[in-house]
Amino acid sequence: MYCGVDIGGTHTQIGAVDASGKVFDHEKLNTASFTQARDLVLTIAYTILRMAKVSGQKVEGIGVGCPNVNPRTGVLRNAANLKFKEEISLKDELAQYFPGIPVAVDNDANAAAVGERIYGKARNTDDFLCVTLGTGVGGGVFCNGKLVYGLNGMAGEIGHMIVEPNGRPCGCGRKGCLERYASAGGILDNYLEICTQNNATPQAATYRQVAEAAKTGDPLALLAFDKAARILGHALANIACVTAPTHIFVFGGVAQVGEILLAPLRKYFAENLLFCYKKTAEESPAVCIELSELMETLKDAAILGAAALARL
Numbered sequence: 001m002y003c004g005v006d007i008g009g010t011h012t013q014i015g016a017v018d019a020s021g022k023v024f025d026h027e028k029l030n031t032a033s034f035t036q037a038r039d040l041v042l043t044i045a046y047t048i049l050r051m052a053k054v055s056g057q058k059v060e061g062i063g064v065g066c067p068n069v070n071p072r073t074g075v076l077r078n079a080a081n082l083k084f085k086e087e088i089s090l091k092d093e094l095a096q097y098f099p100g101i102p103v104a105v106d107n108d109a110n111a112a113a114v115g116e117r118i119y120g121k122a123r124n125t126d127d128f129l130c131v132t133l134g135t136g137v138g139g140g141v142f143c144n145g146k147l148v149y150g151l152n153g154m155a156g157e158i159g160h161m162i163v164e165p166n167g168r169p170c171g172c173g174r175k176g177c178l179e180r181y182a183s184a185g186g187i188l189d190n191y192l193e194i195c196t197q198n199n200a201t202p203q204a205a206t207y208r209q210v211a212e213a214a215k216t217g218d219p220l221a222l223l224a225f226d227k228a229a230r231i232l233g234h235a236l237a238n239i240a241c242v243t244a245p246t247h248i249f250v251f252g253g254v255a256q257v258g259e260i261l262l263a264p265l266r267k268y269f270a271e272n273l274l275f276c277y278k279k280t281a282e283e284s285p286a287v288c289i290e291l292s293e294l295m296e297t298l299k300d301a302a303i304l305g306a307a308a309l310a311r312l
């Protein structure tokens with residue numbers, strides 16, 4: 001069996017995955033209850049050992065998805081959404097409990113891309129991009145069959161591409177990053193801005209409420225998603241020039257709205273895509289934008305993404 005560990009600000013999920021990609025054991029920990037990363041790692045190790053003992057299966061590999069981790073060194077530092085302030089190698093710390101077993105650590109966006117590659121729709125393509133839309137915006141890029149890491153493992157941070165010069169302030173200290181328009185918080189800001197422009201009283205105060213309003217056909221909520229789709233569509237058309245992908249897979253909590261976001265996203269992407277990436281016969285784009293299969297059909301997407309890291 002392979003084990004996938006998804007460390008998030010609220011919960012840490014641990015799952016045991018069989019050869020067919022089925023999660024057959026699952027446990028959820030409260031990340032915030034651990035003040036030391038070492039204690040969390042110890043509990044993760046204990047949980048994996050328990051899962052192996054109960055199932056009678058050998059652990060073949062362990063993958064960990066975690067924000068702000070360096071995939072080259074496995075070191076976690078300055079994670080904005082985690083309490084741990086100490087610098088720690090998650091990889092070495094966990095590996096000491098599992099001698100001889102591969103342990104791979106990467107950020108959650110790369111884990112989603114690797115999960116799509118091993119268990120999802122990207123099994124038959126060497127060139128694709130996985131975009132994660134949630135609290136932030138992240139990206140995992142496969143080019144020539146390889147996950148792109150770059151100099152320090154930070155390649156694919158598409159959420160911090162500047163898309164609006166002098167735009168909304170971002171947590172990274174700059175202005176106008178993609179994340180500020182296409183994340184959950186960004187879409188809420190789009191909505192509030194559109195309400196002001198239309199002299200309308202906002203009917204939603206959270207992203208979830210904007211998404212619910214859009215599902216019932218609220219025109220201002222739909223415009224908030226349309227704005228996110230337009231800005232993201234432009235950004236993805238630009239990224240296509242760099243890596244020439246066959247597919248772009250959309251993943252994460254915001255992607256759960258499905259066609260409310262995907263339909264305008266495909267439209268704006270096609271309108272801005274360079275001619276050489278389009279089919280010549282009909283003007284439909286050759287690059288497909290689709291919902292991640294891990295999200296679409298499998299509920300344990302984050303665990304599978306993490307487990308896949310150990311199989312890459």
Ligand SMILES: [Zn+2]
Pocket residue numbers: 159160170171172173174177179
């Ligand atoms: Zn930023």
